[in-house]
Amino acid sequence: MANPRTLIVSPSSSSSSSSSSSSSSRSVSASAPPGGASLHRTARVFPSPSSYEFEIKEKGSHLLRLHFYPFVARGYDLSSASFHVSASGFTLLANFTTADPVLKEFVLWIDSDKLVLSFVPAQASSFAFVNAIEVVSAPKDLIGDAAIVPNQLEKFNGVSRQALETLYRINVGGPKVTPFNDTLWRTWVPDNELFVESDSTSKTLSFSGRIAYQKYGASREVAPDNVYSTARVVDGSDSNHNMTWVFPVSSGYKYLIRLHFCDIASLALNQLYFNIYVNGNSGYGDFDLSDAAGHVLASPYYIDFVADADNSGKVIVTIGPSKLSSPSWIHGLLNGVEVMKMNNSIGSLDGDASVVLVTENPVKRGFGEFVRSILCGFAFMSLLGLCGKWGQGFPVASADYLEHVLDAIEMITLFISLNFCKHTQDVFPFGKIVSEDFLWHTRGAKRGEPRGYAFVQYSSKEEAQLAKAKMNGRLACGRPLVVRLASEKQYAESSTPLQAASDPKNPNISGSKVGQSSRSAKIAAIKTS
Missing domain, CATH: 2.60.120.430 (Galactose-binding lectin)
Incomplete structure (x- = not known):
């Protein structure tokens, strides 16, 4: 018989096997207990993105239970909270809110020595909360790896690795x-x-x-x-x-x-x-x-x-x-x-929000939208200026020129967004980032193909491997993310028509920083991600 290890974290108790990264969280208690277990009469409130880290002794399936028991205390009406929850690279809850007591149970495959559980307010004016958390090491036979698909001869494999x-x-x-x-x-x-x-x-x-x-x-x-x-x-x-x-x-x-x-x-x-x-x-x-x-x-x-x-x-x-x-x-x-x-194809159990999107700080998300709106306004004014010159007898700007203007705006937008995400560490929470860059198609993306790729490198093998397993192919700052080691050897040359962000005129020159792979290595990394 298995001997599962259970951790229960509440505002009134602590565990040596868990830690919280939040410095702004608050512990609240129901002044007039509404009944139920004493565990549900206290809660921790998160006005800003926060996370718990649980030490995992044995890799494999784990049960994660989140207790939500809303009440009103210290100016917080917990039933009005709206937030996202993610763990182990999966979106568990998106825009979650509840007026009634609810227990959410998940089964996660954890292949690292830590389980990171994140709570992020859905809007800058909102907050997150939780009354109690349970992490249970599941027996090896709890979730098998294969299941029958009705009316099909083949089985569904990989069940145990799903959220x-x-x-x-x-x-x-x-x-x-x-x-x-x-x-x-x-x-x-x-x-x-x-x-x-x-x-x-x-x-x-x-x-x-x-x-x-x-x-x-x-x-x-x-x-x-x-x-x-x-x-x-x-x-x-x-x-x-x-x-x-x-x-x-x-x-x-x-x-x-x-x-x-x-x-x-x-x-x-x-x-x-x-x-x-x-x-x-x-x-x-x-x-x-x-x-x-x-x-x-x-x-x-x-x-x-x-x-x-x-x-x-x-x-x-x-x-x-x-x-x-x-x-x-x-x-x-x-x-x-x-x-x-x-979980669906983007690793979510709750809608179309990937873990990259739900872990982004709503305040910083608003900043990114502000930057994009400014740049779009700049593009619009530039086009108006061109139209005004045309009306005064100047030659009409060529389609190629307009495309270069739009590409430049696209480049500036992504550059600001990617660097902002890097320095805030909100979208890439797996370790120290050595460098970042992106590539885009010089002749236009094919149908169904992304316009470009974000490219991020981590300083250690463990960090990069975790990021590669959890983040590759998911949207980061509006682009599919490719994660590689800073120390990886360069890949073979490729003729894929992609350019590095730093020099749109010369596809053979990369703007990579020290430690980054060459343009050809990035292209190969995209192909193998």
Whole structure:
């Protein structure tokens, strides 16, 4: 059995395994406690971007729980807070606000010795808050690396490296399971509100015997006894009906759907066959639970599926009878369900905001927008001046000239933005930056191709490797980011028509600082990022 390490951080307590980078945060307490756990009667408020660093002893999957319990104290109405939360290179929450108590649980793969958890106000006038933080080192078997994709022959690989947000965790056919009865301090709720009653004449079962955990089956850390000791079944008298559960979710994401099974209904082995459907698609046909569970009754087993939400924004799980089943046997069984949202292509669990955008200081973000507006105004006035000269008989400016003017403005905008981001360390929080530059296409970008690339170099191998793993290809200051070591050897020459920022007229001269790679090295780095 695993021995997970749990850290709980609240304003009234501290941990030697965590530290906060904020000097402006404030601890507040509810003057008239609204009830609930004492842990929720205090909170830490962050008027500016702040972060916690947790020491990680063993790399792998970790549970991260964030407690939000809004109240009013010391001039702060926590229900009016609006903020972003990011961790381990992923956006967890964007523009988050809540008027009701809520617990957010995430599963993150951490491959470094620290977990950095950042809170950033969504606007300069807003603030962030949190009541408590839990970091739990998860057992190795909690999240597998592969899952079944319904209606497809190939599996979905790399599940364990995704960021996951727990949306539903239900105890099918049983009562609520509290954290005190779960080795990982999880809560399992009854399935009554999610089960489609009209679709089946199912019945619930409970089991008072011993759950037979097997070496290669589900462990108590995967789900507790109380989940595997209850179930909902379709008995032999209802062989033409299914059992269905409907989970409302957000469209645009993939979901990890874990189904828990434990045969507490059959009188003998090999008397339980059924079909599993996800969103109406076949997930597993003629599933033989006896065979899967090592030919032991009351032995727990689970199956992971990965699927998109359906067109109506739902994940639908259905258990149906198999043709292999006998009329006197049970025709379907389910003990528990977990539904977890998976991060999208930009590493976000909450919308289209990448971690680069949500970690940017809103005050400095406003400064960047101000600079861009000034430069756009300058471009507009320049064009007006050209039009005025044309009206007075001067020759019309050529299209090439106008393009060079726009390129120059583009260059100045990115130069200011990139340097500003570098010196504030908001967008590149992984270590010391030695130098920065950018390249753009001299003959115009192709369709679907970015106009240019930001290029950043770190001073140490560890910093660069972390930045490369978390930041490569994501937007930084408006451009896809490429991260490389300052000490990396130069790459082979390339004919890609990209220019260095410092000399638009000569594509063979780079404006790199000491320690930067040459233009050709940057181009190769872009190709291999």
